[in-house]
Amino acid sequence: MKIAKVSERMLKLTIVLSLPSGAIVGWQADRLRRKFLDWRKEQLQSKLGETQKKLGLA
Known part of the structure; x- marks a missing residue:
């Protein structure tokens, strides 16, 4: 060789x-991760709200 x-x-x-370039890539990856976590949080809060409504109606 x-x-x-x-x-x-x-x-x-x-x-x-x-x-x-490594710092920029890491920064962008962290931004995407935070966006995903915010989206996931909204989804879970929405499901929680729906579940609470169902339990309140039952």
Whole structure:
């Protein structure tokens, strides 16, 4: 197996670009997760309200 020679400049550039891109991807993933959790909370609260109405009518 051959290991390709990578210049020091290219290595530094790769590291400098990978850190911000990883932070952006993580930030976006957290935003999506929070949106999903908010949506799920609304769904569960709606189901709870319906169940409470049914129990109140029974």
